[in-house]
Amino acid sequence: MNQAVSGFSKLSKEEKIAWIATTYFSTPENAIEVLKNYWNSDEKIQKLHDEFIENTISNFYIPLGVAPNFLINGKFKTIPMAIEESSVVAAASKAAKFWSTRGGFTTRVINTEKIGQVHFIFNGATEKLNAFFSKIKNDLFTETESITKNMQARGGGILDIILKDKTDVIPNYYQLHVSFETKDSMGANFINSCLEQFAKTLKEKASGYELFSETEKDIQIVMSILSNYVPNCLVRAEVSCPIADLKEKHITNPQEFAEKFVQAVRIAEVEPFRAVTHNKGIMNGVDAVVLATGNDFRAVEAGVHAYASRNGQYASLSHAKIENGVFSFWMEIPLALGTVGGLTSLHPLVKLALEMLEKPSAQELMQIVAVAGLAQNFAALRSLTTTGIQDGHMKMHLNNILNQFDATEDERIAVRNHFKNQTVSHSAVVDLMNQLRN
Ligand code: MEV
Numbered sequence: 322m323n324q325a326v327s328g329f330s331k332l333s334k335e336e337k338i339a340w341i342a343t344t345y346f347s348t349p350e351n352a353i354e355v356l357k358n359y360w361n362s363d364e365k366i367q368k369l370h371d372e373f374i375e376n377t378i379s380n381f382y383i384p385l386g387v388a389p390n391f392l393i394n395g396k397f398k399t400i401p402m403a404i405e406e407s408s409v410v411a412a413a414s415k416a417a418k419f420w421s422t423r424g425g426f427t428t429r430v431i432n433t434e435k436i437g438q439v440h441f442i443f444n445g446a447t448e449k450l451n452a453f454f455s456k457i458k459n460d461l462f463t464e465t466e467s468i469t470k471n472m473q474a475r476g477g478g479i480l481d482i483i484l485k486d487k488t489d490v491i492p493n494y495y496q497l498h499v500s501f502e503t504k505d506s507m508g509a510n511f512i513n514s515c516l517e518q519f520a521k522t523l524k525e526k527a528s529g530y531e532l533f534s535e536t537e538k539d540i541q542i543v544m545s546i547l548s549n550y551v552p553n554c555l556v557r558a559e560v561s562c563p564i565a566d567l568k569e570k571h572i573t574n575p576q577e578f579a580e581k582f583v584q585a586v587r588i589a590e591v592e593p594f595r596a597v598t599h600n601k602g603i604m605n606g607v608d609a610v611v612l613a614t615g616n617d618f619r620a621v622e623a624g625v626h627a628y629a630s631r632n633g634q635y636a637s638l639s640h641a642k643i644e645n646g647v648f649s650f651w652m653e654i655p656l657a658l659g660t661v662g663g664l665t666s667l668h669p670l671v672k673l674a675l676e677m678l679e680k681p682s683a684q685e686l687m688q689i690v691a692v693a694g695l696a697q698n699f700a701a702l703r704s705l706t707t708t709g710i711q712d713g714h715m716k717m718h719l720n721n722i723l724n725q726f727d728a729t730e731d732e733r734i735a736v737r738n739h740f741k742n743q744t745v746s747h748s749a750v751v752d753l754m755n756q757l758r759n
Pocket residue numbers: 406598599600601602603605701702705710
């Protein structure tokens with residue numbers, strides 16, 4: 322098939338599936354069966370999913386797991402995680418249990434400011450634009466009142482609007498750089514609506530401003546959009562305990578463990594190749610909770626990685642130290658999250674996840690997500706600096722290999738028993754399965 326299709330979105334769901342199946346599959350019936358196997362038997366739920374996006378043909382499942390025993394600021398939480406990677410929930414649960422008997426996680430929201438920008442071109446003298454901006458700044462607020470009214474009633478709204486001269490990077494380029502407080506909503510629609518109104522007001526007022534020349538009056542709006550870089554929407558999560566208390570099965574020498582752990586973090590602080598993988602481990606925890614709670618994980622990913630590069634070189638998001646015999650491990654990350662609006666009231670599993678978390682405010686959710694990230698990072702570094710990562714990873718991955726073989730219950734028991742005290746590798750499992758089957 323190397324032809325475009327027209328009017329695809331107007332076809333019914335059945336017609337879309339039929340087209341896909343006959344165009345791309347040698348056995349269309351099988352393709353249709355696979356797609357339909359993942360339809361929800363509850364028509365209402367299926368309709369909901371159909372309408373989330375355009376051209377829905379089926380649902381794409383990933384597991385929803387839970388990691389219990391997270392002691393956060395003195396309260397126990399069970400954290401929902403939506404993720405496909407086999408070892409992540411197990412690692413989170415292990416880290417949670419470990420820290421639950423060592424004081425737990427302490428967290429703090431540092432700030433909750435969101436950002437949006439109107440990017441525009443002004444052909445004229447910067448001083449005149451500055452004077453014009455001072456004159457109309459108040460109008461920017463008043464002309465968005467119908468949009469901000471409800472948000473203001475909830476304690477949020479527009480915090481400030483500043484004019485930024487960016488002509489040093491692009492000729493005639495300026496911005497309205499706006500900060501917002503959006504309380505429990507992620508605020509994307511609110512911010513973008515405000516920005517589009519600012520753009521309108523800016524253009525209109527400029528066209529009637531007597532002190533501008535004809536060219537100056539003609540402000541060109543390039544775009545109005547929120548920024549997913551939110552360095553002032555920041556949360557901190559931390560664990561710490563006396564070094565001696567770190568002792569457990571895999572940590573026989575706590576002093577040595579703590580030193581090696583700090584060294585591993587130090588490497589991620591200065592070495593970008595390691596930092597990316599180190600932070601990927603943090604995002605294993607962060608994304609899983611962000612997704613389970615119906616938040617935009619792409620936005621979070623983009624913002625967090627930009628933050629990891631804020632000093633000019635990509636670096637570790639977490640830090641560790643030993644001071645006066647106490648081991649501390651912490652991180653600060655930007656998280657723009659919501660617990661109202663968006664998917665939070667639409668997706669039944671998201672609603673359930675938020676209820677499991679005892680209906681957190683956005684600030685509480687920021688703290689929970691940061692904890693999941695830090696726990697994940699702790700679990701990864703603990704494995705990496707002690708047993709190595711493959712031991713745990715492959716034990717969890719064993720199920721996937723057995724599923725590839727469509728192993729029977731007896732085969733599964735035999736294989737699991739065999740690998741109880743042996744290193745799991747893909748080829749070792751394949752060999753054993755072949756042996757069992759012969
Ligand atoms: C795997 O998904 C994540 C790790 O690679 C993280 C790390 O290396 O720190 C284990």
